[in-house]
Amino acid sequence: MSVPLREGVPLGSCRHRPGADSERARGDAGVPVASSACRRTRFRLGGSYVNHRLRRASVALASVLAVSAGTLSLTAGEAAAAGSWAASDGRLLGTDGSNLYRISPDGSGSRYLRQGTAPAWSPDGSRAALVDPYQSNELVTIRQDGAFEQRITQKNGGGAVSDPTFWYGGDSVVFRTGGRLRTAASDGSTWPQPLFAAKKAGCDSQPSGSDGPLLVFVRTGPDCSHTGAAAVWLYNDANGSFRKLAADATQPALSADATRVVFVRTVDGVRQLFSVRVDGTGLKQLTTDTTQHQRPSWSPKGDRIAYVATGTDQRHLELLDVATGAATAVPNSDGWTDVAWQPLRYNYVARVYGSGSVSTNVAASRWTWDSYGRKHVPGLLAAKSAVLVNGGSPSYALTASALAGTKQGPVLTTGAGSLSSAASGELKRVLRKGATVYLVGNTKVLSSKLSDQVKKLGYKPVRLSGGDRYAASVAVAKASTSKPQWVFLATGKDYHDALAAAAAAGSSSGSRAVVVLTDGRSLSGSVTAYLNKLSPKSTRMLPVGADARKALLGAYDHGKLPRWPNSWDYWYVGGSSHEAVAVNLANFWWSYTSTVGLAPGNDWQSGLNAGSAMSRFGPLLWSGTKTLPGMTRNYLINHAAGINSVAVISPYSKVPKDVVTAIGTAISADANWFRTVNYAGGAIPKSATTGAVARSATAGTGSAPAPSPAPARGPVAPDLSKAQRLTVG
Known part of the structure; x- marks a missing residue:
């Protein structure tokens, strides 16, 4: 019989053999190798060296803090330099x-x-x-x-x-x-x-x-x-x-x-x-x-x-x-x-919100992505593309954050029939003419008229579709990379695990991660065909959640992956709840975490918005609507030494003040040492300094910059030498 993983130790490298009915722990094969560069650790992954501390070549970190007249300004990225984080x-x-x-x-x-x-x-x-x-x-x-x-x-x-x-x-x-x-x-x-x-x-x-x-x-x-x-x-x-x-x-x-x-x-x-x-x-x-x-x-x-x-x-x-x-x-x-x-020292909770899901989607984009053709705001990123999804249903939106992170751009929601004014406005704000805009779903999900509207705006629409959400997830994965190093699998019948997985996959272009959806505890034909063309010897399989794991192992045991070898490894992240799965995935995928995104667990649009905004900076975790879940709270407390900011991305009314207080208290010395900053519509408060103040010796007087992040850090891939290997069979 299978031995279930203990809560809190849900991840590992697993070797699967056909007909296996038992598991035992083994040491992992990953071998850490010290590089010649000081304090940068590299791990041999799939025959290539990946700098474990590289966040992304295009960004430094997730939080810039600036103060003017006592008001703090925090954005999603930071231009890191030497400086001081004021202390008492x-x-x-x-x-x-x-x-x-x-x-x-x-x-x-x-x-x-x-x-x-x-x-x-x-x-x-x-x-x-x-x-x-x-x-x-x-x-x-x-x-x-x-x-x-x-x-x-x-x-x-x-x-x-x-x-x-x-x-x-x-x-x-x-x-x-x-x-x-x-x-x-x-x-x-x-x-x-x-x-x-x-x-x-x-x-x-x-x-x-x-x-x-x-x-x-x-x-x-x-x-x-x-x-x-x-x-x-x-x-x-x-x-x-x-x-x-x-x-x-x-x-x-x-x-x-x-x-x-x-x-x-x-x-x-x-x-x-x-x-x-x-x-x-x-x-x-x-x-x-x-x-x-x-x-x-x-x-x-x-x-x-x-x-x-x-x-x-x-x-x-x-x-x-x-x-x-x-x-x-x-x-x-x-x-x-x-x-x-x-x-x-003060830590910060950023509330990024709009009056509803659509305006919050725009707020998340404005909080992360710079305006094209205008003066650069330090800490914001330059978008190279965008991803459009139907904001009325999660079915085709679950893996969009993975693509958006890889292609460097926002995920924008719109209606099925025509391009919304909100999405149109954001496209024109962040993208240069001629940039690619990905449309996820067939013409019933996002119409031909909508595609024509994107084209008339001067952009190149690229449709990623299939007969169902599972085939669409394969199309999104193929658009992300033709040679993935990691394939996340998550059920497409619920949004929690898939959105958390997509945020993680989107963070790691260096290791080329993608997400495909399972049909609950089984694999659709399109996903099976996609996986069968890959080799688990060179592409790491990472089921997220118990259903995804059963789908993968069931497909193999029933001969649906005939090209796969008789023995292969995979990694697994599970948990007793959606909150636990997200926390365990954060523990597995992210090291040196300094910024976390939170969304209320009962709102998939907030999860999509938070995941797409945070996929380049930190994990997506789930909050409650009345209390902060124990697993989420414990993660924040245990990582508080490094976490300096948490972004709560949702309509304002969906996360009450008591939950925000619990979040701030968890990452700080106590409840007196965090501040909440409101970003209505994703914009910097008018009373704050316009633009983020970079941490440098030349920063203006009155600035109270954030801690300097270590260079070359981040979630490029997990430290496999820390992962437990489980052998099935």
Whole structure:
């Protein structure tokens, strides 16, 4: 009998043999290979190397934030550059050597959280990283109250880890093991890999990351067999450069604005605190007393430094005023051996909406795609095509987001008989004359008259049709690519799984993913014929949902795929609910997630709009109309270190304020540290700065930019070496 996958572990590589009636776990064959480029991990997929951290060549990330007169502006893309994400001071997190505590800087509110060492905060203060003293080869991340534990494990066990730090917008962690620095997704979705290529690495430790590309660390020699005096180095991942900041220095900590570094240097036998700018200038000794100063941590505002003080009395925490040099003891911190100061930064919930499904469809397009022939708005994308679907029925619209993502353009809804004024207006706004407009469905779905109207506007209509929705999904898949690396299968009798799959497939032109629909638990003739021409040895099959899996295996077992080999692999994503399937697909397909799209689960048009807007940036998840589903909420909480924005795309009335509050609270330090931005019609609020402000040193005054995303990241393909392989038979 088949062994069902446990909830929360619904994905894996499966080897299918005819007549199989049992499954057992096996290791995956995917082999990670470190590239020569620093911190970029590649995986061998189908005989070619795919940069696992490439989001898309045409975009950098999903959220640009700009503030004018207190109003935030957020769009679907970001021009990433170095900069600062404004922070406020939160709590202190520290350890007495084995137990982890949280305390306010004034010594009040002390709370035991759990056992752990070497604490570090994510850039938004929503989660903390630590080393488990009883499983020293693993990192643990937790919510600030100690709950919602996530583990970052090393392949084949690995050695003891130390010195964790978050990096970029919090979606990455860096730590030390075996004398080298390693990096992984902070949600544990990737295996840790060496941060530096072998020829650039040394005996490195004590990293401290920023919310952007800068990282400081200690190097004691070219390797750990040839060590000397410790020095603090700066690494800039934006250009791969290294700079030695200070000799005879240890325990560096980068300020929240990534402009200064505090470190420890021994002077006449006493460990003193020094600071230096990241450009190597402005070296300054901050302390001169006889106290031993260790483990410094900047206040997020940058005006104080917390550190462990050891004098004639018991070890405790002190706070140094950088301007005056005055030190103040922190009550109730006796015995602490380490400290990290929590940064509090705002995350954002963007509400993209119209008065109904049609106007929300236009709003989603305006929120993502730039206006052709006008001044470019940073963060918006240039459309190269568009996809038209019938907005009255989901039947032929379910896979449109996959095509739109691949061809780079919006999905626009219209009526069956003639082109709506809303769709016509968006075509003229985003597309150059002569661009291709795909019509999904036969002439009963989108009429010949409508095709003629598209042509009269100056565009090239291309119809993708068939006798039914299943044949149309094959036509869409063929239009996307003739050589898919991934084929998602999802039932065409319900919209939830297919829309989530289409959003994922549309994100990954680098690995050429498509979606075809199953007729519930069976395959139609057109889908069977399409699959039979592919080989599961070179094209990965990914059924999404239990019905799609049964359809695929049933077709093979009944001899409908005669060209397929006797033994083949496939990947499967399932779940106990539609919300769970979407979450599990997000966990499987996306790493380094920074932006998520949500739509109410009872509205397919909102799901289509959210999926098409988000397919290039992050996963599509389902919200409730009264509450936030538990699986969706848990995903947001567990990935909160890296998620900086959530886009709720639906008519305003369909997602109540309580659900929006639950969303914002899940991704933030608490309910006080998120903001909601309303994009009526997809337009930037009039009171905000016109256009998005890119994160750069030249950004206008008053801007509060978003965290800088790591370059070359994204959902190109899942980390197959993390996937569990199941063997059928």
